[in-house]
Amino acid sequence: MEQDTTLAARLDRWARARPLLVDGSLAGVIWLVFGLPGVLVGGPAGLVVATATILPLALRRRQPVALLVWSTAVFGLQLAVLPIPLPANIAQALVIYTVAAHVASLPVRLCALATALAGCLAAGFRWSTEPEYTRNALVIAVFLAVFAGLIWLIGNVVRGRETNMRALGEAYARLEEGRLQRVRFLAQRERVAAAREIHDIVAHSLTVVIVQADGAEYAAEHARPWDRADARTALATIARTARTALTEVRGVIDVLRDPEAADDPGGPPVCLSDLERLVAAVRAAGLPVEVRADPAVFERAPAAVRFAVLRVVRESLTNVLKHAGARATARVAVEWTSEAVRVRVADDGAGASGVAVDGPGHGLGGMRERLRALDGVLTAGPRPGGGFGVEAVVPVAPPGARR
Structure with a gap:
């Protein structure tokens, strides 16, 4: 049954793609079956009328209104010259069907119906016979009218x-376009997220590398004697930071290559040791950092929340390294409350100089976008006593409500 349906659908599509060929072939078959016998019924006049009635059917779907007018005129001529019906009159039924099926205008379709009914009445009286002429005429007219x-x-x-199929096709096309737009939107959002992620990784890593390189250059130029242990420490920090950045960038690229990994962009869940390594790298760059972190955050919070916490701390400390000045001190606090995880990063340096507090895209704007996806809120700005502060609040389910 499924194969028959498929074959019928293919034949239907083939016929719709070639209306002139199909209608021309149909007209030829009808002429052979119903047109030629007209010469036996009505003589040469019957053959001429049958041919004039059938052959224009080759254009029935291209010119249905013109075909209706022509068919009406030929039928009137037939009633005038022939007192009997012809087999070719079956073509008039096809004309009525064509107008009803392929003409959108309701007045034209009603006109075709009225013309058909009038023709049935005229044919009934033309083709009726005695002795009950009127009764026979009405019976013939009613039969033809019901058929028409x-x-x-x-x-x-x-x-x-x-019409319904076309409407469904248009609706499907709109749905498909909407689906494609959603796919393009999701792809664009993934590219933006990847760009933000790479920016965070590279900005932090390069900041640490630059600070270490500047310190090593200054020591090499001014320190007497040159301390090889300090140089080794600086170079080791640079190498470790660069390797970490390279690994994280590769992880982001792997996520772009494998869409199924998009829900786990950071690989294994972030733990407290990741925060400690981040702080150690910043301290090695010369920035004193005080940390107070609740281990429960990295044990109970969802992976996405932990990841966001680490990114907020990293971006905030990167800004401190770049903008707070040489003698600044940073303080990091990560707390688990009954309804949310709260992150505070504050410094006592030069303040907000050079920091885009409300800018979109990267930096603090990128952190806001990341937290917004988790229904979180980020506030940032100069502190009343000097320095700059960043505070992020990410809602989480309380431990008792977690499955």
């Missing part, structure tokens, strides 16, 4: 189906 009305109704049903 059914053909007209079938054509309208087919036209309605075609």
Whole structure:
């Protein structure tokens, strides 16, 4: 059954793609079956009328209104010259069906029905015989009218189906376009997220590398004697930071290559040791950092929240390294409350000089976008006593409500 349906669908598509060929072939078959016998019924005049009635069917779907006018005129001529019906009159039924099925204008379709009913009445009286002429005429007219009305109704049903199919096709096309737009939107959002992630990684790593390199350059130029242990420490920090950055950038690129890994962009869940390594790298760059972190955050919070906490701390400390000045001190606090994880990063340096507090895209704006996806809130700005502060609040389910 499924194969028959598939074959029928293919034949239907093939016929719709070649209407002139199909209608021309149909007209030829009808002429052979119903047109040629007209010479036996009505002589040469019958053959001429049958040919004039059938052959224009080759253009029935291209010019249905013109075909209706032509068919009406030929049928009137037939009633005038021939007192009997012809087998070719079956073509008039096809004309009625064509107008009802393929003409969108309701007045034109109603005109075709009225013309058909009038023709049925005229044919009834033309083809009636004695002795009960009027009764026979009415019987013939009613029979032909019922037949013509059914053909007209079938054509309208087919036209309605075609209209519904076109509407469904347009709706499907709109849905498909909406799906493609959503796919493009999601791809764009992934690219933006990847760009933000790479910016955070590279900005932090390069900041540490630059601070270490500047310190090593200054020591090499001014210190007497040159301390190889300090140089080794600076170079080791640079190498470790660069390797870490390279690994994290590769992780982001792997996420872009494998969309199924997009829900776990950071690989294994962030733990307290990741925060400690981050702080150690910043301290090695010369920035004193005081840390107070609740271990429960890195044990109970969802992986996405832990990841966001680490990124907020890293971006904030990177800003301190870049903007707070040489004698600044940073303090980091990560707390677990009953409803949220709260992160505070504050410094006592030069303040907000050079920091884009409300800018979109990267930096603090990138942190806001990351927290917004978790229904979190980030506030940042100069502190009343000097320095700069960043505070992030990320809501989480309380431990008792977690499954």
